[in-house]
Amino acid sequence: MASCSSSSPSGSRFEKIPSTSIRVLRSVESVRRWRRPHTIDQRTVGLVPTMGALHEGHLSLIRAAARENHHVVVSIYVNPAQFGIAEDLGSYPVTWAADTAVLAALDRELADDGANLGRISAVFAPTTADMYPAGFPGQAVGSKGSFVTITPVGEVLEGASRPTFFRGVATVCMKLFNIVQPERVYFGQKDVQQTVVIRSLVRDFMLPIEVVVGPTTRAVDGLALSSRNVYLGTRRRAVATVLHRTLSAAESAYAGGARDRETVLGAAKKATEHVLSEQMALAPEKRVRFEVDYLSLADPSTMEELAIVDPEKGSILSGAIRMLPVEAPQEGEDLGHSGGPAVRLIDNIIIQPS
Numbered sequence: 001m002a003s004c005s006s007s008s009p010s011g012s013r014f015e016k017i018p019s020t021s022i023r024v025l026r027s028v029e030s031v032r033r034w035r036r037p038h039t040i041d042q043r044t045v046g047l048v049p050t051m052g053a054l055h056e057g058h059l060s061l062i063r064a065a066a067r068e069n070h071h072v073v074v075s076i077y078v079n080p081a082q083f084g085i086a087e088d089l090g091s092y093p094v095t096w097a098a099d100t101a102v103l104a105a106l107d108r109e110l111a112d113d114g115a116n117l118g119r120i121s122a123v124f125a126p127t128t129a130d131m132y133p134a135g136f137p138g139q140a141v142g143s144k145g146s147f148v149t150i151t152p153v154g155e156v157l158e159g160a161s162r163p164t165f166f167r168g169v170a171t172v173c174m175k176l177f178n179i180v181q182p183e184r185v186y187f188g189q190k191d192v193q194q195t196v197v198i199r200s201l202v203r204d205f206m207l208p209i210e211v212v213v214g215p216t217t218r219a220v221d222g223l224a225l226s227s228r229n230v231y232l233g234t235r236r237r238a239v240a241t242v243l244h245r246t247l248s249a250a251e252s253a254y255a256g257g258a259r260d261r262e263t264v265l266g267a268a269k270k271a272t273e274h275v276l277s278e279q280m281a282l283a284p285e286k287r288v289r290f291e292v293d294y295l296s297l298a299d300p301s302t303m304e305e306l307a308i309v310d311p312e313k314g315s316i317l318s319g320a321i322r323m324l325p326v327e328a329p330q331e332g333e334d335l336g337h338s339g340g341p342a343v344r345l346i347d348n349i350i351i352q353p354s
């Protein structure tokens, strides 16, 4: 494990990422002890919640947090409560050594950039026993326990496909916010419905926190970076841009003057069907099959489906697709992390209010 203990001036021993001043905090109590003096000194704390397997999308949020806060805390915790029973909790990428190396390099970059107010002060990496002190309540829809639910926004789209997802996210974020007590929290637009749920949580429970949403970081071909992209393998990775191309087609229809759902989403469906028919014309050992889970044109503050876009309010175009396991895998073919099960990808484009 790439972390070590080093002596503080007071002689107490703290775990740190090697060659950095980044503390590794593993318990709720250790975060509270670290946080207390910064409250007294009125030093601001920005929290970037993650599930690890860090990529440039996460780093963009950390950079934003360092510009605006004296201290940045990055949490790394794969929260079991937001995974459905049949989902990928068991194979979710866990890359602690790489993550701490990436954070160390980013912290050096932040130190060299005079425009930053702060740097990465701590990584919070709790255990499930710490996060669920009464015992983990389970992943089932009917699990009993202390949960935060944000409805109706958490029930549609991602919430319809993943019925325990936003209950798990809202619950763990409430815990993280109460533990770290940040002035600001940073979330990515890539998970746009999650940002609407978090804004509702903060508003409805009167949390004294500012929610900052960073833009989606993309690969050069347009694919939104995501920790789950490692599941794709080479063949599906080449076609995975279909969702971004689909949403871009809908955005172009809007830019061309369309305001009604049928025309805007019709352009998206046409784009998807075109890519699918191209793929189906290929031989089984070459092609990639996918299924559209949903394509949505929704209100930006409620995620309710829209019949017509009001340009003064704007809207959110979003979608989810399932990239199916490849057919006729070839000898030595890269099938992706965990051998190529179906991979669910999400993406969105915000149509800004005019």
Ligand SMILES: Nc1ncnc2c1ncn2[C@@H]1O[C@H](COP(=O)(O)OP(=O)(O)OP(=O)(O)O)[C@@H](O)[C@H]1O
Pocket (backbone or CB within 6 Å): 049, 050, 051, 052, 056, 057, 058, 060, 061, 186, 187, 188, 189, 190, 191, 214, 215, 216, 217, 218, 224, 225, 226, 227, 228, 229
């Ligand atoms: N491409 C991206 N651009 C900007 N922010 C991102 C991007 N991908 C993820 N984030 C944000 O990083 C935070 C932590 O996300 P998480 O650790 O789940 O990574 P992820 O790549 O979204 O993983 P997953 O593949 O499980 O969805 C969330 O706020 C998420 O929206």
Ligand SMILES: CC(C)(CO)[C@@H](O)C(=O)[O-]
Pocket (backbone or CB within 6 Å): 049, 050, 051, 077, 079, 082, 169, 172, 173, 191, 194
């Ligand atoms: C916000 C979050 C860290 C909660 O576990 C997770 O949903 C994520 O990584 O987007």
Ligand code: BAL
Pocket (backbone or CB within 6 Å): 082, 191
């Ligand atoms: N980035 C969202 C976390 C999840 O899909 O579980």
